[in-house]
Amino acid sequence: MLAMSIFGPRWHNWAHTLDAKPDVLARPRTEEDVQDIVRKAVADGRRVRAGGTGHSWSAGVPTDGVIMLTEHLTRPGSGKPFVDTGGATPVVRVGPGLNQGQLQHVTQPHGLAFPTLGVVYxxxxxxxxxxxxxxxxxxxxxxxDLVTGMRVVLADGSVREFSQEATPDEMDFARVNLGSIGIITELQFEPVPLCNAHxxxxxxxxxxxxxxxxxxxxxxxxxxxxxxYVELFxxxxxxxxxxxxEVWFKHYRPTDEPCDGRIPTRVWDRIQSELGQIPYYEVTLNPKSTPSLMPLLWDLVPTRDEYIAPITDVFHYQHYTFPVTDISFAIPISVGEGGVADFSEANEAWWSFVDAIGKAAxxxxxxxxxxxxARFIRNSQALLSPSHAPAGSPTHYCYIEGLTFQPRHLETLSPGVRQFHDxxxxxxxxxxxLGGVPHWGKDFSAIPSVFEHIRGIYGERLRRWLAWRDGLDPDRVFWNAFMDQIFGGPGL
Ligand SMILES: Cc1cc2nc3c(=O)[nH]c(=O)nc-3n(C[C@H](O)[C@H](O)[C@H](O)COP(=O)(O)OP(=O)(O)OC[C@H]3O[C@@H](n4cnc5c(N)ncnc54)[C@H](O)[C@@H]3O)c2cc1C
Structure with missing residues (x-):
């Protein structure tokens, strides 16, 4: 037993703030492998959670049962090609283990892209x-919301297909699923033509x-x-x-102009993120040095540039990040008659943060x-999306987040990280x-009353979603302690 606990499988997240000792750490290579692993786990009475690249601070992955890492599941589970341009509209299919940067390499040679993507590769x-x-x-x-179809291995080992065409009523339940309906083995997207962005x-x-x-x-x-497209830092x-x-004002727009060949390079990005860590150790271990060191660190930030590049390269402007922790909320922006947006809450979310930093100083x-x-988007129809709004709603959202350096392995000793959580x-x-809803992947779990707030703000949607989920997985095979926190305990 002792040997098992010392030498048994271990999992930790990207930030090294979560770890787990599952009975089994599985690395399937095909959809059939996923089916076999799920069937065996159920036969052995084990729970199962998928693990992506571990870039979440929230505890979606940990379980003492089976953690199924998806790193080898880069190809579509159905065995179909990545890109199908034969139909009326092109279709992109990928495995769940493909990352955002690899997705760009799949679509770009076909002249295809997406209207939005996350930043990090x-x-x-x-x-x-x-x-x-x-x-x-x-x-x-x-x-x-860009996902038009999914294949998911369910608790009985069968594969369920969800799609905009065949199961339109279920897509908004399935998209944002917190890893708790099964193992996604394929994601299908409808791409848009690739363009350049200035x-x-x-x-x-x-x-x-x-x-x-x-x-x-x-x-x-x-x-x-x-x-x-705007981001404020x-x-x-x-x-x-x-x-x-000063505020770093990053903005870009699609253009017909040709690329000017000035895409920020991966090498420089890597060097900056590695070098930037060195002074950050001083700042986090001795927070009082922040006001004197910040002007120097600010000089390392690429805040002055102008270029024309394929829009996917512009989305992924940062390939590497040094270790941080991050809390993010979606703040609603109501839009009244005549399309006039009311930014009062988003503005207040920003300024209340600035003022609180001033008071802390x-x-x-x-x-x-x-x-x-801060980033600004329209909304999502997915039931569990923090930026949910009913179809056709004019409501928009500001995703606002605070980030601080989180030295790996030293986080509990770091006064900077303690001050962040306080x-x-x-x-x-x-x-x-202000109506803010926490981003599921970020480090929100220690905020007082946050789970009560989640249950209050999602309300009936949470209950509808749970009833749908329990229909797929009545024995709660794809469940863990984080799900208990969200839904208010196993007795719900
Ligand atoms: C450096 C960095 C940059 C980030 N940038 C952004 C950003 O631009 N925008 C943004 O919104 N967020 C961002 N995040 C947050 C991050 O994208 C989310 O936390 C995301 O969920 C992490 O994905 P992952 O593959 O690492 O999943 P993990 O953290 O490994 O898992 C997250 C959840 O997804 C489930 N899951 C994973 N794979 C599957 C599967 N195949 N089937 C079923 N469930 C699955 C897991 O069970 C778990 O519940 C960033 C985080 C970091 C560390």
Missing amino acids: DISLGGFIANGCHGTGWEQPTVS AVDETKPMEALLSRKDPTVLRDQITSSENP WFPFNTKGSLEG ERDEYPINVCLH FFAQMGPRWME
């Missing part, structure tokens, strides 16, 4: 879709982009037809002697040493008051 699509993840783009949905990175004083008193300043930046204390300083605490990041014990409830 190496996150698996299975996990990205299961947690309802998103990119940016005022008129774009989440990436999960990307601009610039900095502006915070008040030029966001006015504390007037949310229309932010609204006009985000809803401008000039800037269909604020690195606290980036300018010597000032809390607010008065106590000589520096809970954020990376950034506050800070979010206050900030999380403020964002929840």
Whole structure:
């Protein structure tokens, strides 16, 4: 027994903040392997969870039963080709283990792309879709909404196909499933033609982009037809002697102009992310050094650039990241008659964060040493999406997140990380008051009352989804402690 616990299989997430000792760590290569592993697990009385690339801070993967890693499941489970251009509209099919960067290599040679994607290269699509993840783009949905079909291995080992064509009523239940309906073995997308995008990175004083008193300043930046894709980043204390300083304003738009060959390179990206870690150890172990070191770190951030590149390269502007922890909420933006969006809550979410950082500094605490990041999207019809809205709803969402450096293996010793969690014990409830809904994959679980908030805000949708899920997996094979936290315990 002892030998098993020391030498048995171990799993940890990307951030090294979660680990698990499952009885079995399986690495299937085909859909048939997945079926066999599920059948055996059920026969042995074990629970099963899928593991993508482990880029979540929330505990969706851990189980003491079977963790099924999807890294080899890069090809479509059906055995069909990745790209099918034979029909009226092209179809892209991938295995769940394919990552976002590899997806780009599959579609780009065919002149195909997607209207939105996440940023980082190496996150698996299975996990990205299961947690309802998103990119940016005022008129774009989440990436999960781009899925038009799925194959899922259920608890009895059978394969269930969901699709927009055959099971349209079930797609919004299946897309965002938190890994708890079965193992996704294929994702199908309807791509769009590949185009180029004109990307601009610039900095502006915070008040030029966001006015504390007037949310229309932010609204006009985000809803401008000039800037269909916008991201805002604020690195606290980036300018010597000032809390607010400048904001990195990243924006891009599709263009017919040719590429100028200036795609940021992977090598430089890697070097920057490795070198950037060195001063961050000082900042996180000695948070009081934050205001003096931040201007230097800010200089490493690629905030000034302009280039024209294939839009997929522009989406994936960052290939590597150094270890961080991250809490993110989707804040609703209501849109009234005449299409006028009300950015009051999104603006307040931003400024309440900035003000709270200012107050923390008065106590000589520096809970954020990376950034506050905001992206803006339309909405999602998936029942479990944090940015859910009914079909046809004009509501949009601001995904706002705070990130701080999380040194691997030192996180519990790091005063910076402790300050981050203390800070979010206050900030999380403020964002929840603004209607904010936590991103499933991020580090929200320790925020006081967050699970009660989730149950309140999803309400009837959560119950409908659970009833549908339990119909597929009545014995809760694909269940774990995180699911208990979300749904309020095993007795629900
Ligand atoms: C550096 C970094 C950048 C990020 N960027 C973004 C971003 O741009 N946008 C955004 O929204 N989020 C982002 N995130 C969050 C991240 O994308 C999500 O947490 C995502 O769910 C991680 O996917 P994964 O493959 O690593 O899944 P894991 O963390 O391994 O698993 C997440 C969940 O998906 C389930 N799952 C995985 N594969 C399958 C499968 N085949 N079948 C069924 N269930 C499955 C797991 O069981 C688990 O419940 C980022 C995270 C990091 C660390």
